[in-house]
Amino acid sequence: MATIQELHKNRGNPDLSHWKTRKMLSVTEAALLTCGFDPLEFDHLAEYPLCDDLKTKKPTNWQHVLMLINSIAEAVCTHEIKSPYVILEYPYDNDWRVEEQAKVSFSDEIFLRTTLTKIHRDELFKWLKKNGYFEQPQKNNMTVQHVTHHQIEPVTTTNVILLPELSYTTKPLEALHGVINEFWINYDPDKNQPPPKQDTVASWIRANYPDVQGKELCVYIDKICRHPTAKTGGNTKLNQSKNMKDITPKKQ
Structure with a gap:
């Protein structure tokens, strides 16, 4: 699995610092930011037009975005990622519905509006960390005159806007x-x-x-x-x- 650092490097390490103050992100925004895209470039597109645009233009990391949107939506419906509210759009309904997450199940995933359902950056960070999106320091063994030294490789940091601000305060x-x-x-x-x-x-x-x-x-x-x-x-x-x-x- 590609890490956030690798995904952002693939996109030329874009400057996404203007998103730093946003505490709540839509599912789509979270996936785009994770993969090195600026959601502002896609905010005029709903779910299906966005998918069609990515599939047609095939920008770098487009497959990662589409799969991550589905994965985050699934995690919301299975309550792995907490959400303050979930917006669903069922067939033949005149309008979409706002539901408490407790009432949502896995079967609702295909009806979830990913451009409207919100998650907190802290929740996203925990989920990404759990699923291996952040690099871990690697140990290199160097043997010199039969003495083994362990050296920690420095992790190259990038401008990853998804790292959460400290939420604890008094x-x-x-x-x-x-x-x-x-x-x-x-x-x-x-x-x-x-x-x-x-x-x-x-x-x-x-x-x-x-x-x-x-x-x-x-x-x-x-x-x-x-x-x-x-x-x-x-x-x-x-x-x-x-x-x-x-x-x-x-x-x-």
């Missing part, structure tokens, strides 16, 4: 990331920027994160995020003296 963690983005992401000590005072950071946390109000917790968050040269906050005189320390007054 209110203090959100506050911590907020402090980094607000005060420290552009901080450069070499430019003599006055760092924010600890009280300023703590007040900002309490104002923007109602669930994080404890004084000690706010101080801990500040200490974790604070640049090592910043100590506890901007001291204007200290910054000025730093600029003056290498200046030698001229003799009159």
Whole structure:
């Protein structure tokens, strides 16, 4: 079975980073992204026209896309991949139906709308990993003077947009990331920027994160995020003296 790295390499390692913020993907989008295609190029096509387009034009990895669409749809119907809702279209019905996954079985697979049924990226990642789509480090045995050394080959990483963001978080963690983005992401000590005072950071946390109000917790968050040269906050005189320390007054 081809890995995601190999599939993307076959397609020239396309830039799919614009999909990174999408947490939910349709079955079709998941298959296309896994195989190195940009789903935006196919978003005007429903299931059968999409299949016909791939079969007619035969782009690189087209067989992988078609089989992966079927495999993911099957995994949704067998509850191997969890889905918040499943959209089915039965013959002779005037419209498609939205069903809870618990009510769907394997026999519904042929009626599943793959361009509309959604799955979470975390679920897709677990399923792909389980089915061998991610490369594993390989061990090479090198014998030198009857001594065997085990060397781990580095895995070549590619821009695989399917790797999930960390889904676990807490209110203090959100506050911590907020402090980094607000005060420290552009901080450069070499430019003599006055760092924010600890009280300023703590007040900002309490104002923007109602669930994080404890004084000690706010101080801990500040200490974790604070640049090592910043100590506890901007001291204007200290910054000025730093600029003056290498200046030698001229003799009159």
